[in-house]
Amino acid sequence: MYDTAIALERVTKRYAGHTAVRSLDLAIPRGGIFGLLGPNGAGKSTTIRMIMNILVPDEGRITLFGGEAASRDLSARIGYLPEERGLYKKMRVLDHLVFLGETKGLPRRRARELSGQWLARLGLGDWAARAVEDLSKGMQQKVQFIGALLHEPELVVLDEPFSGLDPVNSQVMKDVVVEMARAGRTVLFSTHIMEQAEKMCDRVAIIARGEKLVDGSLADVKRADGDRHVALAFHRNREAAVRVLADRSLVARTDDYGASAEVTLAPHANGDALLEALLGAGVGISRFELVEPSLQSIFIAKVGADAATAPALEESRA
Amino acid sequence: MHKVWAVIRREFVERVRTRTFLLSTLLFPALMIGITVLPVLLDRRVQAPKRIAVLDGASGEAGARVTDGLAAAKRTGGTGAARYVVTRVVAGADVDRQRDSLVRQVGVRGEVEGLDGVLVISDDAVTTGKIPYYGANVGSPQDMRRLETEVQTALRLERLRRAGIDPFVAMPALRPIDLQAQKVSGGTVTGESGDASFILAYAMSFLLYMALVLYGNQVMTSVVEEKASRISEVLMGSMRPFQLLLGKVLGVGAVGLVQLGVWAGTAMALTRFRAQLAGLFGVAPDSLRTMPIPEVSPGLLAVFLLFFVLGFLFYASLYAAVGSTCSTVQETQQASVPVTMTIAVGLILMFSLFGEPNGSLARTLSLLPPFAPFMTPVRHALVRLSPVEIALSALVVAAGVVAVAWLAGQIYRTGILMHGRRASLREVWRWLRAG
Numbered sequence: 001m002y003d004t005a006i007a008l009e010r011v012t013k014r015y016a017g018h019t020a021v022r023s024l025d026l027a028i029p030r031g032g033i034f035g036l037l038g039p040n041g042a043g044k045s046t047t048i049r050m051i052m053n054i055l056v057p058d059e060g061r062i063t064l065f066g067g068e069a070a071s072r073d074l075s076a077r078i079g080y081l082p083e084e085r086g087l088y089k090k091m092r093v094l095d096h097l098v099f100l101g102e103t104k105g106l107p108r109r110r111a112r113e114l115s116g117q118w119l120a121r122l123g124l125g126d127w128a129a130r131a132v133e134d135l136s137k138g139m140q141q142k143v144q145f146i147g148a149l150l151h152e153p154e155l156v157v158l159d160e161p162f163s164g165l166d167p168v169n170s171q172v173m174k175d176v177v178v179e180m181a182r183a184g185r186t187v188l189f190s191t192h193i194m195e196q197a198e199k200m201c202d203r204v205a206i207i208a209r210g211e212k213l214v215d216g217s218l219a220d221v222k223r224a225d226g227d228r229h230v231a232l233a234f235h236r237n238r239e240a241a242v243r244v245l246a247d248r249s250l251v252a253r254t255d256d257y258g259a260s261a262e263v264t265l266a267p268h269a270n271g272d273a274l275l276e277a278l279l280g281a282g283v284g285i286s287r288f289e290l291v292e293p294s295l296q297s298i299f300i301a302k303v304g305a306d307a308a309t310a311p312a313l314e315e316s317r318a
Numbered sequence: 319m320h321k322v323w324a325v326i327r328r329e330f331v332e333r334v335r336t337r338t339f340l341l342s343t344l345l346f347p348a349l350m351i352g353i354t355v356l357p358v359l360l361d362r363r364v365q366a367p368k369r370i371a372v373l374d375g376a377s378g379e380a381g382a383r384v385t386d387g388l389a390a391a392k393r394t395g396g397t398g399a400a401r402y403v404v405t406r407v408v409a410g411a412d413v414d415r416q417r418d419s420l421v422r423q424v425g426v427r428g429e430v431e432g433l434d435g436v437l438v439i440s441d442d443a444v445t446t447g448k449i450p451y452y453g454a455n456v457g458s459p460q461d462m463r464r465l466e467t468e469v470q471t472a473l474r475l476e477r478l479r480r481a482g483i484d485p486f487v488a489m490p491a492l493r494p495i496d497l498q499a500q501k502v503s504g505g506t507v508t509g510e511s512g513d514a515s516f517i518l519a520y521a522m523s524f525l526l527y528m529a530l531v532l533y534g535n536q537v538m539t540s541v542v543e544e545k546a547s548r549i550s551e552v553l554m555g556s557m558r559p560f561q562l563l564l565g566k567v568l569g570v571g572a573v574g575l576v577q578l579g580v581w582a583g584t585a586m587a588l589t590r591f592r593a594q595l596a597g598l599f600g601v602a603p604d605s606l607r608t609m610p611i612p613e614v615s616p617g618l619l620a621v622f623l624l625f626f627v628l629g630f631l632f633y634a635s636l637y638a639a640v641g642s643t644c645s646t647v648q649e650t651q652q653a654s655v656p657v658t659m660t661i662a663v664g665l666i667l668m669f670s671l672f673g674e675p676n677g678s679l680a681r682t683l684s685l686l687p688p689f690a691p692f693m694t695p696v697r698h699a700l701v702r703l704s705p706v707e708i709a710l711s712a713l714v715v716a717a718g719v720v721a722v723a724w725l726a727g728q729i730y731r732t733g734i735l736m737h738g739r740r741a742s743l744r745e746v747w748r749w750l751r752a753g
Contacts, residue, residue, distance in 0.1 A: 054554045080552070080555035080556070082551040084551050086549035090336075099328050102323075102324035103557055
């Protein structure tokens, strides 16, 4: 048995003109949900495609289930939902799922059985005999989702699985993912929606411009940045508060939400000093609390506003 | 292999299920039956007998003979109905005026039925063989040839009589001949007629050409559609690009074989069950003209099928590779021109070699993979090739198929994941080297 479902060692992928992934190390343990986070164009999809053996890394090594075999030869054990999704428009839903199951090595009859069960579970039972093109976009996305899970893989790789889904469908799929993780399977998913990742992931890695910035369990990541964050709310003299928060010896960064703000303290400052300064300036404070940082604020702090936009070359990648 | 099968099955089932496939498969047999039966039916049912006036200005029995000959002519279809209603008008002093007044009745419709045509027979006409005919409808070559034959037969009798020769002696002597060409190969008669070899060779290469352009293009379109719908990436997660390529080419190829099989089967069935078909439509069996289906020896059929399959694999792989470099079906139309041109060149070269199937050009082309699928089976049909020669040619093409499939696989592997504009030749070259 293996302990690490996916291991990347110094993996690099270059395209003409730029490096999409630079010397990336990642270890995704067996079981649980691993979030691969990063802004658009950070190299998430390239990393996932290399894991799936669709792209070949220029340097480095990728190990799956602790063995040397490439992902494509292990496809019976891996489910994959790419970011670029597609279905055969004219095919019937059930036939399509059976076909996808067969390409994963499922016997035809078993694929049919499982497809029926999944369709019923996700409320698509009545649509089994309809053509894919008759389905709404959300329904098609569910079909693709089923296609990735049909063969009961022990590792599921989902590239931006929740993008473009309405809250109800998003919830349904989230439940499925969580249930799989509970059953001991490994889920790797990429996203740039931090709220989602914060709620679901056991572990996260943040990458930007092809390089890893943060990696670890969600609790560790937050603790590493702990006691440095203050949640604030004002009810009087907001202008004075803005002046205090602009003092770089006290405050490193401010996430200003208007009536409230999330503040990252400067390296040598502490909460007491900030509170004193605010009271001294005559600010009316309705909330002052040392908090765990949200994944969102860690993400923004690490990635920086400039990296949120990818270099133009990234757009022309394969 | 399980995965390749899944792709083959999907391609086959999804294609055969479409309305387009059903229509195009059934339309052709319907068309063939129509072509066979309709002329006879039309001839019998639609047309009333033609009303013809014979203006007889010749001495002797020439006019009378023509009149009798036409009146005795029967319609095809076995009903025994007369083809013509003939009136003989003996010429008086002013033949031209008589002719003009008859011509005025041609094409008249109404209470008084007009004429369909006027034949003018004179002594001069009997000698020179130039017979004026004034008709309402002279456009149908078939009708004109029939009329010509009837008049010719009648006038031959008259000419013989004038020369003092007994027609019963002379007519058998004048019977036309028909060259019964038999193909000889390696010193033995093969039992195939010359015509049959030619028709067979001709039909085969056309069939191959059609299949390549038709189904090769389907492979290409299917690749582009997979790219456009982005399903290719899902599939790339579970199988090698080459597996997908192979399944696709074989799946579409199987559809092509089924369709061609149905068509060929219909043509053969039409010949074999001609009598039943005739009975079904209530016409005489002999009146049905069917496509001449030559006797095909099993050996020749095997060679044809072998090269058909090899040729299809060769070109379908190329089409797939072209498809993978494009993003839209429109782009493929332009990008596939070199492939389609090569096929057309193969066909044209093949036609030019009917005259000299054993010349050095023909021999050389039989050893070039893009052209051999056209050349070798056709040459074999014309002049029996030795097994060694066939095997050599097949081996060369098979090697070509492997090379092209590898090449296509390399291009396909990268191309299928590329989106956006069409790949340039330089990029394709880079993909090839990257492999």
